[in-house]
Amino acid sequence: MFARLGRWSNLFTRALGAALLLGACGVSALTPAAAQTPAVLRMARNAEPGIFIPWLIDDNTALFTMGNVYDGLLRVTKDGASVEPALATSWDTSADGLTWTFQLRPGVKFSDGTPLTSNDVKVSLDLARGGQRTVWKDNYKAIKEIQTPDPMTVNIILNAPHAPLLSELAMFPAWIMQADMATATEAPGYDDAKNWASKGTGGYYTESFQKGEPVILKRNPYYWKNTPAVDEVDIEYVPDDNTRVLKLQGGEDDIVDFVPFSQIDQLNALPGIKAQDFPIQQTTFVILNVTKPPLDDLNVRQALNYATDKDAIIKSVFFGQAQVMNAPIPLGTYVDKESPGYPYDLARAQALMAASSVPNGFTLPMIVPNNNQDRINTAIILKDEWAKIGINVDIQPLESSAWRAAFHGEGNFMSTPAAWTNDMNDPTEIVNYAMRGGEGSGSFAYWTRYNNPDLSAKITAADLEQDAAKREAEYVDIQRTYLKDAPLVFIANLGATAAWRSNVSGFLIDGLSYYRFEDVTLNR
C-alpha cells in the first residue's frame, strides 16, 4: 500500500524533532542552579503555609516557618524538654502564684528596627487570649490581666495558680508581634492584603508570599541572637515525597523534609547527602472506641496491646526509625521513663481474650486514611498479628478528610491508627486532650470516649501543682492509670525526617519539630 513511502519517514523525524525542540529551546542557556546566589538556602517541603499570624496559625507548615520569625517571652530548648529565656531574660512569681513578672531582654528590635517594649507583649498576648479571631484562647484562659508597669516589665496576673504557664508562653500563639501590626490583624480584610508580611524579633522575616511561589525568609539584621549566617531561605512547595528527594539528589534543593522512612538509609549511602531522623515528641498508636462492645471490655483492650509486636511494626513500617512506645505520652517533660508499657506477650494476650466477653474472638472494623501509607501498613500488620488471638481486623480505607470526620464526629467507629505531636513541652496539653473524657473535654479523650472522672480530677490537680517534683509524680500516676486502662494500642515514638546536601551544616528539627535555621551555615 505505502510501498513507495520510504521518504515519509522524514515526516516522522520532523515531527519528533519539533517535540524535542520545544523542550530543548531553553536548555543550552540554563542549569538547575543558574538563578541561585551563594547565601540562599533552598528547601523543599511537603506543604504550603496557611497563615502567618501567630494566634491564628492552625497548620504545622506555617508554625514551623514562623518559628524562625517570631519569639515568645520564653522558648523551648532544642531538645524540647524544657523552656529557656527568649524575649524575657528573667521572671518571678508572687508567693500566691497569681502574679508573674517578666523582665524583657534589653536592646531587642523587630526586623524593621523598632525596639521591643512591654506594650508589644501586652497587645500580642491580649489578642492571643481574647482577640476576635484567635483560635487558641482556651490555652490562655488562666490569664486574668496583663500589666505593663514600665517598657521593660510585663506582669501577668492569673485567675488561679497555673503550673503550665511558662510552657504556654513558649507556645506559638504567644509569639510577640510588633504592636501596631498585631492590632491591625483584627481589621476586616487584613488577611487578604497583609497577612504574609511578618515582623518579628526572630532571625528572619517575610515581606510577602504568593501561593504557588516559594516562601522567602530574609535575614533580620537586628536579631538579638546575632544575625544568622544564611541571608535568605527559600522554601518551595513540593508535595510529592519522591520528587522532593529527587530534587535534593539533583542538586536543586539543599534541604528537604518528610523524607520517607524507607529512604533514610538509601540516601545516607549516597555521596554528598545526609539524611536524619530527628527525635521529636511524636507518638503513633491505635485509637479504640471504648464505648463500643467488645472494646468496652478492659481484657480485650489489654489483649490487643499485648498481642501487638511493636518491634515488627517499627522494623517493617518505619524501617527501624522509631522506638517502642512504653509510656502513653511522647518522650518529653514528665514522661514516665519507667513505664512498663505492653511488651509483646502472645500467651498473656490469649489468656486475657479467654477471660473476656468475646473468648471466641470478633471482627474489629478499623478505618484508615487512604493517603497515609504508614498507617495502612500498620493496619495490615495488625490484621495479621491480632488474627492470632481470634480478632479479624476489617480494614476500611477512607479518603483522609472523610477518615478524620469519621472518628471526630459522632463516634461511629471502632478503631483507627493515628498519631500525636506535642505543641508544648509541658504534658498538660496531651493529658488534657488525650486523657480527659466527657462532654466538657472537647476531644472525648482523643476521641476514644474514655472517661475516668478520677483521672480527670488528677489532671486538674496537676495543672494547679506548683512544686515540680510533686507535679512529676502526679503525671507519672496519671500515665500509669491511663496505660492500665488502655484506651489506645500503644505502638511507637516517631521522629521527624529530613535530608540535606553536605554543603549544609547546623540544620535542626527541635524536640517540638520546629525547623531551626538560625545555626545553619552554607558552603557553595
Place this chain on the structure above:
Amino acid sequence: MGRASYIRKRLILSVFVLFGVTIVIFGMVHFLPGDPATILLGDRATTQNIAALRDQLGLNRSLPEQYWLFVSGLAQGQMGTSLTFHQPVRDMVLSRVPISIGLAVYAMALAAAITLAFGLLAAVNKGRWIDQVIRVGFLFILTTPSFWFGILLILVLSLGLKWFPVAGFGATLQEHVWYLFLPALTLSLQLSAVLIRNLRSQVILTSRSDFVRTARAKGLHERLVLLRHVLRNALLSTVTIFGLQFGFLVGGTLVIETVFAVPGMGQLLFTSITGRDYPVIQAITVVSAILVIIVNLLVDLSYSFLDPRVTYE
C-alpha cells in the same frame, strides 16, 4: 445556520451547562464527608474550637444560603475567600489558570507532534516490526500510571542525563518552557498513546477509499496522496478525540502538577480537596468547566476547516 449564530447558540447553552456545574459541584463538595474546620485544626481539634472555627468560616450558614453566596458571588466575578489560605480565591485560581493552560497546550503540542510522527510511521509500516514496537510501546505507556511514568522520566532525563530539571516552574518564560517539558511530555505520551492508535487505523482505513485509489490512478505523487487525501480525512476523528482529551488533560494535571511541583490549578485542586477548601474547589471546577466548554466549541468549529462539507445546524 451560519457559524456566528451557531457560536451564539452554543454560548447560550453553555450558561445552562455552567449553572448545572455549580449545582453539581456545590452538592458534591458539601455532601462529602469531612469538615474543613476539623481538618484545619487537625490533631488539636476539640468540639469547642471546631465550632468556633466553623462559625468564623461561615460554615454554620444554611446550605441554600451558602449556595446563593457562591453563585451570586460568581456572577459578580467573586469567588470568596480560601478557608485554608485566607486569600481571595479569584486571585489564587486565576493566577494559576495560565500555568495549567500553558502546560495543557504544551502537552497537546507535544502530543500532536508525537502522534503525527508515530501514528504515520506505524501506518506506513503496517504489520512490520516497527509498527509492532510502536503499538506495544504506547500500550505500555497507556497502562502505566502517570505519576510512576513521570518519576521514571525524572530518573532518566533529569538525574541520569541531566537534560532537564527534576521539578519546579522556573522564573522566566525560557525557564518555564524548560521546567515544564517533562510534565508536558508525561501528559503528552499518555495522550499520544490513545491518539496514535486512532490515527494509525484511520490512515489505513482511509487509504483504502475510492478517492485515494482515484488520486493514485491519476498519477499523484504518493507523498501528496498521503498529505492531501489520506491524512486530512483520517485526522477528522483524531481531532475529535484530541479535543475531548482536553478534559483528560485538566484531570491529568492534578497528578502531574503534584509530582512535578508545578503551581497550577491541578496542584491547588489536590491541596483543596484534601483540605475541603470548598470555595477553591468550586472555583477551580467552574473555571475548568469554562475551559472545557471553550475547547469543545473550538474543536467543533475546526471540523469545517478540515472538512468543508461540514455545516452547522
